[in-house]
Amino acid sequence: MTNRAAGVWGIGSYVPEKILSNFDLEKMVDTSDEWITTRTGIQERRLAAPEQATSDLAYYAADKALADAGVKAEELDLIIVATSSPDHLFPATAALLQERLGAKKAGGFDLSVACSGYIYALAVAAQFVATGLHEKVLVVGAETLSRIVNFEDRGTAILFGDGAGAMVIGPVEAGYGLMGHHLGLDGSGAELLSLPAGGSREPLSEEVLKNKRQYVDMNGKEVYKFAVNIMGDATLKVLETTGLTPEDIDLYVPHQANYRIIEASAKRFNFPMEKVLINIHKYGNVSTATIPLAIDEAYQEGRIKDGDNLLLVAFGGGLSWAASLLRWGGRPEK
Numbered sequence: 191m192t193n194r195a196a197g198v199w200g201i202g203s204y205v206p207e208k209i210l211s212n213f214d215l216e217k218m219v220d221t222s223d224e225w226i227t228t229r230t231g232i233q234e235r236r237l238a239a240p241e242q243a244t245s246d247l248a249y250y251a252a253d254k255a256l257a258d259a260g261v262k263a264e265e266l267d268l269i270i271v272a273t274s275s276p277d278h279l280f281p282a283t284a285a286l287l288q289e290r291l292g293a294k295k296a297g298g299f300d301l302s303v304a305c306s307g308y309i310y311a312l313a314v315a316a317q318f319v320a321t322g323l324h325e326k327v328l329v330v331g332a333e334t335l336s337r338i339v340n341f342e343d344r345g346t347a348i349l350f351g352d353g354a355g356a357m358v359i360g361p362v363e364a365g366y367g368l369m370g371h372h373l374g375l376d377g378s379g380a381e382l383l384s385l386p387a388g389g390s391r392e393p394l395s396e397e398v399l400k401n402k403r404q405y406v407d408m409n410g411k412e413v414y415k416f417a418v419n420i421m422g423d424a425t426l427k428v429l430e431t432t433g434l435t436p437e438d439i440d441l442y443v444p445h446q447a448n449y450r451i452i453e454a455s456a457k458r459f460n461f462p463m464e465k466v467l468i469n470i471h472k473y474g475n476v477s478t479a480t481i482p483l484a485i486d487e488a489y490q491e492g493r494i495k496d497g498d499n500l501l502l503v504a505f506g507g508g509l510s511w512a513a514s515l516l517r518w519g520g521r522p523e524k
């Protein structure tokens with residue numbers, strides 16, 4: 191057994207072309223651009239085309255991440271797809287992605303921890319690389335939340351969008367990569383944010399469809415209160431485990447659920463807003479995809495340099511939370 195550093199070899203993301211603006215939503219539910227913008231920071235979100243499902247969005251993001259890493263799909267050892275809106279309950283979205291990529295020797299699975307899923311998946315990938323069991327792990331966060339949102343419910347319809355982000359995780363130089371994680375769950379809050387039907391508890395039936403139980407159900411106010419506290423607590427845990435201070439953080443990468451939640455958690459550590467990655471205005475909440483999407487966008491803009499400390503933090507259904515410290519760079523020459 192070795193204990194190697196695991197980090198990012200390559201990154202990519204994809205969002206569908208179709209934009210659903212707040213003004214479009216005004217025509218669908220009793221809401222306003224002004225309300226959505228001031229309460230959430232969201233201006234528009236993307237919608238998958240009717241023929242696209244989660245594995246399709248995952249494929250486009252993965253393809254870009256592989257190209258960026260200089261890795262061929264056949265070289266992948268493992269594929270982890272974090273998602274809250276898989277193509278099917280089974281087979282795993284990872285299997286559909288594996289086939290489309292031609293990742294012939296890869297194992298894989300889906301990981302379900304709602305919006306905290308991407309950070310959980312990074313932590314899992316890092317363990318496989320650290321032990322020496324795997325060399326190249328593809329970690330994808332992909333969602334078509336528009337398929338599980340009730341567009342007649344203004345409490346949720348305004349929040350969510352579709353998209354995907356991916357990273358290739360492999361061994362990196364010591365002192366770089368995923369330096370520490372904090373993962374948490376509190377199932378006592380399971381009912382605050384859930385997709386009630388479609389699983390074994392409430393299989394699909396006419397009754398389910400009539401009561402719209404196949405759509406996301408959320409107590410927004412309670413989730414909001416939980417989020418503001420847990421984003422800060424999880425950040426603090428990772429700072430403690432890595433021995434870093436808020437001043438050491440170059441980029442703060444929060445789950446994009448609500449601008450006010452992001453601002454409140456950044457304030458707790460005096461992170462200046464210029465150091466906080468924000469794209470919620472363009473994409474809304476894309477669950478597992480928000481973090482890789484935000485990092486990829488910053489990377490493409492040249493905002494991330496080798497040695498930068500990125501603090502990733504998310505919360506979501508479960509209730510769940512996760513945070514991670516990622517020191518960028520240290521990947522082998524392509």
Ligand code: UT7
Nearest residue numbers: 220221222225229305344345348410411413414447448506
């Ligand atoms: O990945 C995790 C996913 N979930 C979250 O992150 C959700 C966290 N929660 C939130 O982001 C916020 O709670 C919401 C954005 C969902 C709601 O914002 P809020 O400031 O907590 O609003 P509220 O629920 O307290 O509602 C305030 C008012 C209410 O009207 P009255 O009772 O004051 O007359 C609502 O009926 O705003 C009304 N309202 C709306 N009005 C226009 C609620 N939703 C809307 C809407 N458009 N879409």
